[in-house]
Amino acid sequence: MTAAKPGAGTRDGKPGAGTRDGKPGAGTRGAGRPRSAEKDAAILKAALDLLASHGYTRMSLSQVAEAAQVSKSTIHLRWKTKADLLTAALAALRMADAPAPSGDTRAELIAILEDFAATVERVRGMALIGTCLAEEAHTPELLALLRERTVLPRRALLRQVLEQARERGEILPDADLEGAVSALLGPYYADYMAASSPRSGWARAAVDLVLAGLRAGSDTR
Amino acid sequence: MTAAKPGAGTRDGKPGAGTRDGKPGAGTRGAGRPRSAEKDAAILKAALDLLASHGYTRMSLSQVAEAAQVSKSTIHLRWKTKADLLTAALAALRMADAPAPSGDTRAELIAILEDFAATVERVRGMALIGTCLAEEAHTPELLALLRERTVLPRRALLRQVLEQARERGEILPDADLEGAVSALLGPYYADYMAASSPRSGWARAAVDLVLAGLRAGSDTR
Amino acid sequence: MTAAKPGAGTRDGKPGAGTRDGKPGAGTRGAGRPRSAEKDAAILKAALDLLASHGYTRMSLSQVAEAAQVSKSTIHLRWKTKADLLTAALAALRMADAPAPSGDTRAELIAILEDFAATVERVRGMALIGTCLAEEAHTPELLALLRERTVLPRRALLRQVLEQARERGEILPDADLEGAVSALLGPYYADYMAASSPRSGWARAAVDLVLAGLRAGSDTR
Amino acid sequence: MTAAKPGAGTRDGKPGAGTRDGKPGAGTRGAGRPRSAEKDAAILKAALDLLASHGYTRMSLSQVAEAAQVSKSTIHLRWKTKADLLTAALAALRMADAPAPSGDTRAELIAILEDFAATVERVRGMALIGTCLAEEAHTPELLALLRERTVLPRRALLRQVLEQARERGEILPDADLEGAVSALLGPYYADYMAASSPRSGWARAAVDLVLAGLRAGSDTR
DNA sequence: TATGAATGAGTGTTCATTCAT
DNA sequence: TATGAATGAACACTCATTCAT
Numbered sequence: 001m002t003a004a005k006p007g008a009g010t011r012d013g014k015p016g017a018g019t020r021d022g023k024p025g026a027g028t029r030g031a032g033r034p035r036s037a038e039k040d041a042a043i044l045k046a047a048l049d050l051l052a053s054h055g056y057t058r059m060s061l062s063q064v065a066e067a068a069q070v071s072k073s074t075i076h077l078r079w080k081t082k083a084d085l086l087t088a089a090l091a092a093l094r095m096a097d098a099p100a101p102s103g104d105t106r107a108e109l110i111a112i113l114e115d116f117a118a119t120v121e122r123v124r125g126m127a128l129i130g131t132c133l134a135e136e137a138h139t140p141e142l143l144a145l146l147r148e149r150t151v152l153p154r155r156a157l158l159r160q161v162l163e164q165a166r167e168r169g170e171i172l173p174d175a176d177l178e179g180a181v182s183a184l185l186g187p188y189y190a191d192y193m194a195a196s197s198p199r200s201g202w203a204r205a206a207v208d209l210v211l212a213g214l215r216a217g218s219d220t221r
Numbered sequence: 222m223t224a225a226k227p228g229a230g231t232r233d234g235k236p237g238a239g240t241r242d243g244k245p246g247a248g249t250r251g252a253g254r255p256r257s258a259e260k261d262a263a264i265l266k267a268a269l270d271l272l273a274s275h276g277y278t279r280m281s282l283s284q285v286a287e288a289a290q291v292s293k294s295t296i297h298l299r300w301k302t303k304a305d306l307l308t309a310a311l312a313a314l315r316m317a318d319a320p321a322p323s324g325d326t327r328a329e330l331i332a333i334l335e336d337f338a339a340t341v342e343r344v345r346g347m348a349l350i351g352t353c354l355a356e357e358a359h360t361p362e363l364l365a366l367l368r369e370r371t372v373l374p375r376r377a378l379l380r381q382v383l384e385q386a387r388e389r390g391e392i393l394p395d396a397d398l399e400g401a402v403s404a405l406l407g408p409y410y411a412d413y414m415a416a417s418s419p420r421s422g423w424a425r426a427a428v429d430l431v432l433a434g435l436r437a438g439s440d441t442r
Numbered sequence: 443m444t445a446a447k448p449g450a451g452t453r454d455g456k457p458g459a460g461t462r463d464g465k466p467g468a469g470t471r472g473a474g475r476p477r478s479a480e481k482d483a484a485i486l487k488a489a490l491d492l493l494a495s496h497g498y499t500r501m502s503l504s505q506v507a508e509a510a511q512v513s514k515s516t517i518h519l520r521w522k523t524k525a526d527l528l529t530a531a532l533a534a535l536r537m538a539d540a541p542a543p544s545g546d547t548r549a550e551l552i553a554i555l556e557d558f559a560a561t562v563e564r565v566r567g568m569a570l571i572g573t574c575l576a577e578e579a580h581t582p583e584l585l586a587l588l589r590e591r592t593v594l595p596r597r598a599l600l601r602q603v604l605e606q607a608r609e610r611g612e613i614l615p616d617a618d619l620e621g622a623v624s625a626l627l628g629p630y631y632a633d634y635m636a637a638s639s640p641r642s643g644w645a646r647a648a649v650d651l652v653l654a655g656l657r658a659g660s661d662t663r
Numbered sequence: 664m665t666a667a668k669p670g671a672g673t674r675d676g677k678p679g680a681g682t683r684d685g686k687p688g689a690g691t692r693g694a695g696r697p698r699s700a701e702k703d704a705a706i707l708k709a710a711l712d713l714l715a716s717h718g719y720t721r722m723s724l725s726q727v728a729e730a731a732q733v734s735k736s737t738i739h740l741r742w743k744t745k746a747d748l749l750t751a752a753l754a755a756l757r758m759a760d761a762p763a764p765s766g767d768t769r770a771e772l773i774a775i776l777e778d779f780a781a782t783v784e785r786v787r788g789m790a791l792i793g794t795c796l797a798e799e800a801h802t803p804e805l806l807a808l809l810r811e812r813t814v815l816p817r818r819a820l821l822r823q824v825l826e827q828a829r830e831r832g833e834i835l836p837d838a839d840l841e842g843a844v845s846a847l848l849g850p851y852y853a854d855y856m857a858a859s860s861p862r863s864g865w866a867r868a869a870v871d872l873v874l875a876g877l878r879a880g881s882d883t884r
Numbered sequence: 885t886a887t888g889a890a891t892g893a894g895t896g897t898t899c900a901t902t903c904a905t
Numbered sequence: 906t907a908t909g910a911a912t913g914a915a916c917a918c919t920c921a922t923t924c925a926t
Contacts (some may be wrong), residue, residue: 035341035906055355056753059280060899071908072900082900126354129414133351134276136417143417151414179408179426182415186407186427187400189414194352194403196364198234205400209434253513253888254925260890282917292891293918303917475887497797499720502920513887514921524921568796571856575793576718578859585859593856621850621868624857628849628869629842635814635852636790636845638799638806647842648849655872695909696904702911724896734912745896848898890924895917903911 035066035078043075049086056086056130056139083139089147090132098157104188105165106207111186112157113203117188126192155181162214171214183210248395255297263289265297268310273345276352277307277360283405301382304360311353311366327428333378334424338409347413376402383435392435404431476561477520484510485517489531494566497573498528498581525581531589532574538583540599547607554599555645559630568634597623604656613656625652698741704732708736710752715787718794719749719802746802753795753808755785761820767872768828772847775820776866780851789855817842825877836876846873 046067050059061082065072079085099111120126130144158181165171187206191198199205267288271280282303293306300306318333341347351363379402386392408427412419420426488509492501503524507514521527541553562568574585600623607613629648633640641647664688711732713722724745729733744750762774783789819842828834850869854861862868 039907040321053358055278057276058359061901062899072908073902073909076901077907080901122428124358127357130351130354130357134348134355136348136351137274137345138276138279147415155415176426178420179423179430182408182411182420182423183404183427183430184411185414186409186411187403189410190403190405190407193406193410194368194376199400199403202400202403205397206404209400209404209430213430213433251888252886252926254890256889281915283915294920295889297918298889299890301918418903481886495800497718497801499718499722500801503922504920515888515923516886521885522922566800568801572793572796572799575789576797578790579787580718580721581912589857591703597857608864618868619867620771621862624850624853624862624865625846625869625872626853627850627856629845629857630849630854632845632847632849635848636801636810636818641842641845644842644845644868647839649679651842651846655856655875693909694905694907696911698910723894725894736899736912737898737910739897740910740912887926888924889926891920891922893920895919898916899912901912902919903909903916904906905922 039068039070039074040078043078044089044092045084047085048092048123051089051131052128055127056135056142061085070101082107083141085217087141090142091149093146095150098160101164105161105168105170109210112154112161112205113184113188113206116154116185117198117203122187126131126196128216155185156186160204171211175214180210180214183213193217197218259293260289260291261299264291264299264306265310265313268306269313269344269349271348272307272310272352276348277356277363282306283422304362307360308362311363312365312370314367319381322385326382326389326391327432329382330379330428330431331424333375333382334405334409334427337375338419338424341409347417360365376406379405392432396435401431401435403436481510481512481516482520485512485520485527486531486534490565491526493528493573494570497569498577498584503527525583529581529587530607532584533591535588535591540602543606547603547610548614548653550602550603551649551652552645554596554603555626555630555648558596558627559645561596562630568638573620597627600626613653617656622652622656625655636652672698702731702733702737703741706733706741706748707752707755710748711755711786711791714749714752715791718790719798719805724748746804749802750804750808753805754812756809756812761823764827768824768831769874772821772870773866774875775817775824776847776851776869779817779848780861780866783851789859798857818848821847834874841883843873843877847874873874 018181043064046064047059050063050067053059054063061072061075064085065075068075075085079088099108099115102108132146136143159177162171162175162177162180166173166175166177184206187202188198191202264285267285268280270286271288275284278442282293282296286296289296296306300309320329320336323329328353340394350367353421357364380398383392383396383398383401387394387396387398405427408423409419452586485506488506489501492505492509495501496505503514503517507517510517517527521530541550541557544550571588574588578585601619604613604617604619604622608615608617608619626648629644630640633644668670704710706740709727713726713730716722717726721785724735724738727748728738731738736774738748762778765771792809795809822840825834825838825840825843829836829838829840847869850865851861854865
């Protein structure tokens, strides 16, 4: 969950923006001053920060404009509405890279979970998640993007490690891997709901619980 | 997570509640026109509905007033501020009762988790949770109350069942019960983050995983 | 400028109030509980205090009610509107008594002026005056009553002393006494406008100036 | 006490005034749409009118907006708060110029006093003064500005004339000039308090009284 | 009589958005 | 392109007043 490097692919999710996009002669840069890429990036970064710290409705475009050192109109020139801007800001989120594969399933899973927790704390992730959940009925794109850019990639990472473990015979061949992924990540959310901070060692405990369950199977089912 | 019946102990946190104390049959009823209990209830219900469907900042007292068929002033007569009102609305949430103890640990845990999921879905609980998370920095009372009234009681229920199982020797004596509780509830949150609806059978799977883990212990730690 | 003793003549200026006034059989007290005279007085006192400290529009009937320890409705029962109440409160103002006549014109004038200044300061008189001036276009009764109850009686006192001095031949027989009264009081206002507090010795200086002028006449007219 | 010509130095105390500094012919005019000077003036004029006719608290920004034919937001763009706006409106008051010095002390003083009275009547000055007095406890800037912009300059004018008279030996060398100034202006206020209009010839009478007093001294002190 | 509930009109202020330069 | 001005709609909250007990 980090802001993508500016300049590469940041135009994604900018719905009504590109006035140049329909122009003939690809390659021609068009007349007039080109849009500043620095400003693009500064606006998106400011928007994301404010989204996490103030929430969707409490943040204002004036605040974004001030933080990004541009005028409000400059924002509207790029994104038609507030929702468009914040959608784009979320779209610029990027997952951290996968950890180096060590062959040690347990260690790899713990590393991923701890990186997850660290990232969430670094970017006030729970507030951001809360905002997207709260807005789900009103601006579903926010939650959709959060999923696409952060939740699902992280889940895929975990799943990959579990699949390798399965191939190595470390866990049962018919194990429910999606369920296992939720069992790995879930305790973090549950802990936060109980106390705004995870129990220390939560990641280790979650991994051990899941590995034990997948290894042994459960004989009461 | 259900709105408490009006008239029974719902006066908590109502600042300007006046002289009445809700006790029936107390002879002295205080001077002046009595406050309408129907309006109390209608306001709280409308507030909670709107809180879940629009979020804290997007909902307005005008909307509450209209939904509850009262004037805005009538709301302000009862609660000084918007935060007071919504705090009271959350405080009026009530946990479902504990399920009848059957002696079957697995069945009891599953029942609690399925009731949890049903309640969350009935009151748009994830949007409510999202709102409280999003407002944590700004109106921490919301999350605090949500915890106190819904999260912690549910956790206590789960813990109680686990403690009984420990007494019966069904799980290891040194098992980390708090961690187990988070492992039971967590998958619901994780599933919601992945897809806005839990995998079918999530509760059963979570219970089996946890019971297996607690029974076997984990030998890799 | 002091609040009149409660119970004596405080019903003056209560326009639409007396529901009993039209009743037949003077002397019959009517059925039901009689209106509390203490409350009358407490309300008027609170109203006057608040009028001086907050001004007409900034004070609220709730504040009056709280200060007087009655309900808002009790106020409306006696006076139909806010303006009625404050008019009545001003009507309850009373001038201080005339100083004992000493035969010393200069000393008597100074005494009156210093009492004037002291009274103004004691009751935040300039704020009260300001309120009445500010409301002149909207609620002219306020300024009218302030005049009738405080300004004109004070002027009459001063005029009386000057008339005695004229009879004794201390000042010119054709002196403009109204102008002299304004010349005596005016410097206080002018000083306040310049600095919110009169120059020390202003009263003495004003009296000396006026007496000198009236004694000598002015030879340039 | 007249509204200053728009465009010349009226930007004092305008918080969000932006990049323009009012200097003409400066080549760089700043980016974006220029702020309408007509609106500036219309708002200030409307604010001052309403301040005098309704008083601080009774007037509303909606009224100002309607009278000035602008939106409320346009007002807030220029001044952050109601107090800021009215402070600026008062700050835009300007004293009339000094009368041509004629060498005739008496005539000059009378001219100043009559201009004072005329100005007060033209801008509903006593209501304005009343508002500032009434608000002294709550918004002291109003009275402070009224003093700085109108009261003190007028007093300085009077004092100047008196000083010249002293230099010419027309009045006693040790005369209390501040007291004399208050004695000149005071009768106007005192008359207004008595009857909402000065006695005819008040200015002449005040000047004669003061000059007589300063010429003769007062032998009873 | 006296009380507290209830309300409609109104407050100053903020905001996302559009317009003119 | 980029800016600042301008705006309509909405916001939480207050008030004097009327109603029901």
